[in-house]
Amino acid sequence: xxxxxxxxxxxxxxxxxxxxxxxxxxxxxxxxxxxxxxxxxxxxxxxxxxxxxxxxxxxxxxxxxxxxxxxxxxxxxxxxxxxxxxxxxxxxxxxxxxxxxxxxxxxxxxxxxxxxxxxxxxxxxxxxxxxxxxxxxxxxxxxxxxxxxxxxxxxxxxxxxxxxxxxxxxxxxxxxxxxxxxxxxxxxxxxxxxxxxxxxxx
Numbered sequence: 001x002x003x004x005x006x007x008x009x010x011x012x013x014x015x016x017x018x019x020x021x022x023x024x025x026x027x028x029x030x031x032x033x034x035x036x037x038x039x040x041x042x043x044x045x046x047x048x049x050x051x052x053x054x055x056x057x058x059x060x061x062x063x064x065x066x067x068x069x070x071x072x073x074x075x076x077x078x079x080x081x082x083x084x085x086x087x088x089x090x091x092x093x094x095x096x097x098x099x100x101x102x103x104x105x106x107x108x109x110x111x112x113x114x115x116x117x118x119x120x121x122x123x124x125x126x127x128x129x130x131x132x133x134x135x136x137x138x139x140x141x142x143x144x145x146x147x148x149x150x151x152x153x154x155x156x157x158x159x160x161x162x163x164x165x166x167x168x169x170x171x172x173x174x175x176x177x178x179x180x181x182x183x184x185x186x187x188x189x190x191x192x193x194x195x196x197x198x199x200x201x202x
Contacts, residue, residue: 024061027161031058038170038196045173054197059137061161065191068155069102069147071113071125084128084177087141087168092177097125100147102158104187111183113147123149125156128179129163132188139169139195142179163192170196 035055072078078098083091094114101110113125125147134140145163147156166176 023066027061030162031056034164042167042170044171047171047173049170050196052197056165056196057194059161059191059194062191065160065189067102067104067158067160069100069158070155071098072101072110073098075099077112082180084180086175086177087166087172088175090175092175094126094177097149100125100127100156100158107187109185109187111185112180115149118146125149127158127183128177129183129185129189130179131185133190133194137190137194138192139165141166141168141176142183143192145192160189160191163189165193165196 038055075098077096080096082094082096084094086092094116097113097115099110100113101108103109111127111129113127116124116126118124127145127147128142129145130142131138134142143163143165145158145160147158149156167174168176
């Protein structure tokens with residue numbers, strides 16, 4: 001369903017310039033690793049790469065899309081077990097952690113976040129979403145972003161630079177959960193992964 005987990009760097013406010021550089025360096029290292037993954041390790045599951053495929057693509061690193069978010073655990077449905085439809089017509093079981101509440105241009109936005117575990121065993125918030133770039137600059141079915149989760153931490157860091165495509169953006173043989181209807185943003189999130197090269201908007 002996902003790439004390797006996109007870990008977030010720790011930040012030291014006393015050395016903001018230094019750690020801004022570290023963040024951008026880390027982001028580029030993760031992107032280089034993703035390029036290598038799709039070139040050498042990705043299982044296309046019987047579907048060859050599209051004509052002209054030259055690997056994944058991303059928006060430039062965008063500090064303005066590194067956002068502070070509050071996890072609202074008091075919304076209706078928080079704690080419920082739900083089922084999300086997937087790209088192959090299956091259902092994926094998820095647990096609703098709550099809604100991530102954040103501001104862009106002084107307007108409040110909300111995304112439902114689901115509690116899950118990363119490959120390393122730590123809890124993360126899984127946030128599937130669509131936005132105004134979907135089907136234009138980014139994969140039409142939506143993208144995913146993961147947020148490191150500490151129950152007592154607030155605010156949380158919602159960094160759309162780490163937004164990534166589901167595996168079904170590359171091969172339709174994969175089973176990928178769709179974002180729920182409530183997770184459609186009216187804004188254009190021009191950060192994170194774009195449509196792969198050589199592919200048309202879905």
